[in-house]
Structure formats: C-alpha cells, structure tokens
Amino acid sequence: MLNEFDISALIVTLKLASVSTIILLLIGTPIAWWLSQTRFKFKVVFEAIIALPLVLPPTVLGFYLLITLGPNGPVGGMLESLGGVSIAFTFTGLVVGSVIYSMPFVVQPLQNSFSGIGRRPMEVAATLCASPLDRFFTVAVPLARSGFITAAVLGFAHTVGEFGVVLMIGGNIPGETGVLSIAIYDHVEAMEYGQAHWLSGGLLILSFIMLLFVYLFNRRFSIMRSGD
Secondary structure: OOOHHHHHHHHHHHHHHHHHHHHHHHHHHHHHHHHHHOOOOOHHHHHHHHHHHHOOOHHHHHHHHHHHHOOOOHHHHHHHHOOOOOOOOOHHHHHHHHHHHHHHHHHHHHHHHHHHHOOHHHHHHHHOOOOHHHHHHHHHHHHOHHHHHHHHHHHHHHHHOOOHHHHHHHOOOOOOOOOHHHHHHHHHHOOOHHHHHHHHHHHHHHHHHHHHHHHHHHHHHHHHHHHO
C-alpha cells in the first residue's frame, strides 16, 4: 500500500505533469507551426536543438540546468540580484526542467500534424478573407487535433516518468520536489520491493492506458478523414 510519502510524491508528480503539459502546449504550438511553415534554410538547426533531449542523457541536461538556475549561475544569480530566490531545488525548477526535457515529445507531433495539413486548406481560407490568426485557429488547429492529443499525452506521460532531470534540478524534497520516479528508486534502494511494485505497476498501467487512448483516437480520426 502507499504511505504518506508515496501519496505526496503522486500529488507532486501529477501536478508537475499537468502544469508542464499546459506550458508545453502553449510554447510548443507556435514553435511547431513555425517549423512546419518556414522555409528558413537553417531550420534544421532549430529542429536539432529541440530534439536534443531525445539523445542527451537526462543527468547531463539536469546538471547544466542546475548550473544555470543555481544561485551562482547566470539565471539564478540574476534572479537573486533582483530580489528573488534561486529556483533550483524548487517546484518551479522542476517545471523548467520538465518543459525543456519533454519539448520534443510535444513539438514533433504538432509539427507533423501541421505539415500534414498542406497549404491548400489555408489558401482556401485566405481567399475567404480570413486573417492569418483566423486561419490558424479555425482551419489548422481543428485539422491538427490528433497531433494535439498525441502531444498532450506524450508530454504528460514523459513528464510523469522523468528521473534524471528532476533529481538533478529538484533533489528529493517531500511535498515539494519529490516525485514518483524518485520514490520508486528510494524504495528499491531500501529493498522495499512491495512498495516499488505498487508504484511501478501503477505507472505501467497508466502509461499503457494513455498510449492506447492515443492509438485508438488516431485510428478513429484517420477513418473519419478517409471517409470524408
């Protein structure tokens, strides 16, 4: 069964995943749209930077985030000089790390969906005197809804499973930065395999359900589009 520390870790994890997913969608949507539409010759450089967390070891990313956001880092030092506090080892620091680490899992599905729309629907909307903003929200977003669902689910699930980044930038402060992945590690280290099974099994089932939902939704969406 779950103890109070496990429940606290569950709450922090769900809160972190929810906040990070919302921020990722807000930031990732315009980035994905720009990448899908631009003909900038150095676009591949931006795509490589966004995809970097896919191949970069989490502890490496977490280490440099800690250096940057810590009290002696450029960002952390500036915040302290402005009367603020360092965001390292805080929930805010976890959010920053999670957003950066999960960015490709949100941007890439959205970019693929936007690219799949093609230019014709947007050109037709333009002939009807729709502004660029209207064309985006009334044409592009509805046609890319499968990409939004995939991006949201993958971003949420990936944040829930983070370990290296959150440990480096947030540590393990109960109720503040302690998340489920770290709680599982603590149980295994203490040879409390029963507790580790409860948490690991729950995450396994949750991950499967979310992926199953994405595949079923995309399959249904594809059938509906082919029927049109």
